[in-house]
Amino acid sequence: xxxxxxxxxxxxxxxxxxxxxxxxGYYIDAKTAGQTGRKVxxxxxxxxxxxxxxxxxxxVYPENYxxxxxxxxxxxxxxxxxxAMGYSSDLCSYARADIASSLIDGGPIxxxxxxxxxxxxxxxxxxxxxxxxxxxxxxxAPLFILDTPFCHTEYTDExxxxxxRQIMEYIAFLEEATxxxxxxxxxxxxxxxxxxxxxxxxxxxxxxxxxxxxxxxxDAFFHLALIVTLRGTPVTVxxxxxxxxxxxxRVADGISAIPNEKYRLLWDNLPIWYRMRWLSEKFAAHDxxxxxxxxxxxxxMSLRYMDENNFLDSMAEGxxxxxxxxxxxxxxxxxxxxVDKYDVDGFVMHSNRSCKPYSLGQYDIxxxxxxxxxxxxxxxxxxxxxxxxxxxxxxxxxxxxFMEMIGQKKG
Amino acid sequence: MITAGIDIGSITAKAAILSxxxxxxxxxxxxxxxxxEAGRSVYEAxxxxxxxxxxxxxxxxxxxxxxxxxxxxxxxxxxxxxxxAGAYYLNPHVRTVIDVxxxxxxxxxVNPDGTVKDFAMNDKCAAGTGRFLEVMARAMESDLDxxxxxxxxxxxxxxxxxxCTVFAESEVISLIAKGENREDIIAGIHESVASRISSMARRxxxxxxxxxxxxxxxxxGVVRALERALGVSIEVSRFAQxxxxxxxxxxxxxx
Ligand code: SF4
Numbered sequence: 001x002x003x004x005x006x007x008x009x010x011x012x013x014x015x016x017x018x019x020x021x022x023x024x025g026y027y028i029d030a031k032t033a034g035q036t037g038r039k040v041x042x043x044x045x046x047x048x049x050x051x052x053x054x055x056x057x058x059x060v061y062p063e064n065y066x067x068x069x070x071x072x073x074x075x076x077x078x079x080x081x082x083x084a085m086g087y088s089s090d091l092c093s094y095a096r097a098d099i100a101s102s103l104i105d106g107g108p109i110x111x112x113x114x115x116x117x118x119x120x121x122x123x124x125x126x127x128x129x130x131x132x133x134x135x136x137x138x139x140x141a142p143l144f145i146l147d148t149p150f151c152h153t154e155y156t157d158e159x160x161x162x163x164x165r166q167i168m169e170y171i172a173f174l175e176e177a178t179x180x181x182x183x184x185x186x187x188x189x190x191x192x193x194x195x196x197x198x199x200x201x202x203x204x205x206x207x208x209x210x211x212x213x214x215x216x217x218x219d220a221f222f223h224l225a226l227i228v229t230l231r232g233t234p235v236t237v238x239x240x241x242x243x244x245x246x247x248x249x250r251v252a253d254g255i256s257a258i259p260n261e262k263y264r265l266l267w268d269n270l271p272i273w274y275r276m277r278w279l280s281e282k283f284a285a286h287d288x289x290x291x292x293x294x295x296x297x298x299x300x301m302s303l304r305y306m307d308e309n310n311f312l313d314s315m316a317e318g319x320x321x322x323x324x325x326x327x328x329x330x331x332x333x334x335x336x337x338x339v340d341k342y343d344v345d346g347f348v349m350h351s352n353r354s355c356k357p358y359s360l361g362q363y364d365i366x367x368x369x370x371x372x373x374x375x376x377x378x379x380x381x382x383x384x385x386x387x388x389x390x391x392x393x394x395x396x397x398x399x400x401x402f403m404e405m406i407g408q409k410k411g
Numbered sequence: 412m413i414t415a416g417i418d419i420g421s422i423t424a425k426a427a428i429l430s431x432x433x434x435x436x437x438x439x440x441x442x443x444x445x446x447x448e449a450g451r452s453v454y455e456a457x458x459x460x461x462x463x464x465x466x467x468x469x470x471x472x473x474x475x476x477x478x479x480x481x482x483x484x485x486x487x488x489x490x491x492x493x494x495x496a497g498a499y500y501l502n503p504h505v506r507t508v509i510d511v512x513x514x515x516x517x518x519x520x521v522n523p524d525g526t527v528k529d530f531a532m533n534d535k536c537a538a539g540t541g542r543f544l545e546v547m548a549r550a551m552e553s554d555l556d557x558x559x560x561x562x563x564x565x566x567x568x569x570x571x572x573x574x575c576t577v578f579a580e581s582e583v584i585s586l587i588a589k590g591e592n593r594e595d596i597i598a599g600i601h602e603s604v605a606s607r608i609s610s611m612a613r614r615x616x617x618x619x620x621x622x623x624x625x626x627x628x629x630x631x632g633v634v635r636a637l638e639r640a641l642g643v644s645i646e647v648s649r650f651a652q653x654x655x656x657x658x659x660x661x662x663x664x665x666x
Contacts, residue, residue: 363614381534393476398532401491408526
């Protein structure tokens with residue numbers, strides 16, 4: 001089926017422009033914080049950002065920046081620079097790209113603003129510890145480390161006490177860094193807004209339950225930026241509310257994300273930022289819509305633990321039980337739930353050499369999905385930012401064969 | 412119905428022609444620099460050999476890494492599906508296919524109806540492929556065709572631990588320098604290939620009967636090493652190298 005220009009136009013999402021505006025405004029605020037007297041904190045993507053928002057500190061995410069570097073295809077160059085500084089090519093490419101861009105004070109948007117403090121939560125990986133230590137030394141800024149014990153199966157009482165105590169230390173750290181008292185009422189409000197934002201984000205993702213789906217995971221990768229960076233702010237809530245309305249309208253109007261949705265797929269792991277377009281066109285050419293992914297879902301997965309009437313306690317639990325901080329058996333449960341919820345025909349796993357905690361266990365998950373649901377899967381080996389490790393013809397053969405396999409099965 | 416399959420691999424291009432499920436002929440040639448040209452020339456050479464004209468061929472399917480460069484094919488299908496179809500054609504009971512070609516190796520689990528249930532491929536690395544063996548043959552200053560029979564004479568295969576082709580090559584060179592027995596080194600090379608492929612095969616799950624296809628299947632040393640590593644017997648058809656092209660021709664009859 002060939003697509004007319006009008007078809008393409010109607011498929012285009014209106015909210016994209018608004019998102020770009022918000023993100024531009026956000027980065028301008030962050031980059032001019034020095035002049036406006038606001039403080040900037042660098043924080044890991046899975047870190048509890050809400051206390052920062054409550055203290056009016058601007059959160060900045062080197063990982064979001066890493067995604068920007070990847071999408072603007074600057075990853076290979078920056079990674080190579082980091083390697084020349086002595087960092088191993090096995091190190092996460094977000095870390096390599098971020099460290100190199102600090103050194104040259106360059107990259108997209110001319111580099112990130114200097115941090116006044118850094119907040120590192122190891123609920124996503126151990127890499128961030130060393131990465132943030134390096135940056136804290138480089139910028140000579142204080143670093144707070146929130147240590148979240150790994151939850152193989154449960155969040156024990158000991159873990160609960162341990163993390164909860166650190167949340168109080170985190171608050172004390174922020175008071176010290178800003179020389180301001182922490183406002184618990186404000187915190188409550190920010191917590192409420194954060195939960196609302198996450199609920200809306202989940203609702204947006206859930207519109208993909210519809211057949212045909214109004215969005216793909218490639219859209220989700222784009223629209224994710226706000227729930228990562230500005231969780232807990234009203235602008236996020238407004239944005240996702242209007243995005244949700246747009247998605248619901250598309251469903252009502254029968255506008256699908258891809259021209260001819262025949263197969264529905266689930267994506268696992270981070271995006272391959274520099275190949276988003278190629279991948280989305282490749283799958284669309286096979287009439288396959290990647291309707292959901294484990295990655296963008298991670299920013300609303302903790303909703304089940306969140307309680308706005310007891311935000312700080314529930315936040316401690318929610319952040320500790322993040323997707324990358326639980327055992328593989330728990331991950332399998334989540335993946336199977338998603339397979340059922342979005343009713344997918346296949347499972348696409350990005351085996352990401354950058355992100356070990358995400359990629360470890362994928363074969364077990366794959367086996368479980370195959371055993372429990374009998375759907376085919378495929379592995380794509382790559383790096384999320386470092387395009388030197390992407391092989392187009394290898395990836396193409398895998399995807400083509402995978403789609404042929406699904407075609408043989410489903411007809 | 413008369414159909415053709417053309418398989419453009421990284422090292423060789425293969426063509427096969429089938430008539431109502433009977434193999435009329437097949438041919439192998441080097442791919443060389445120009446994949447597009449290779450497809451046409453191996454196909455035309457086969458037609459000449461069979462004294463057939465192009466118009467008698469009703470349908471053509473191309474496969475292999477150069478599948479999209481065969482512009483005169485009716486359809487391009489990946490080598491994974493074609494190897495499944497080819498192996499099923501040669502033996503309808505087959506459940507596992509191990510295909511080792513020039514630049515990649517793959518293991519397929521085949522459904523009882525010949526469709527592919529699951530597959531695994533080597534990651535972007537030459538370990539466990541024909542290219543790996545070529546590099547080793549160069550290091551050993553041997554002809555690759557002698558590798559199989561020579562390795563069968565070994566009683567004590569050398570240990571080659573590196574997966575990386577470049578490192579493994581220097582390991583081999585140092586084994587030569589140490590004066591290790593030639594047969595043992597070659598047997599060690601085969602074991603290294605077999606161990607790489609067998610872990611991939613286990614991931615997919617090995618069910619008998621197992622068939623090996625692709626150019627490397629002609630190397631009896633690799634086949635025996637794989638049999639030992641997996642604890643199964645492996646059948647190799649005389650059409651192993653052209654199995655992908657045969658599968659493509661089989662599929663061509665169905666589209
Ligand atoms: S290793 Fe993974 S979780 Fe850790 S910083 Fe890199 S991408 Fe994020």
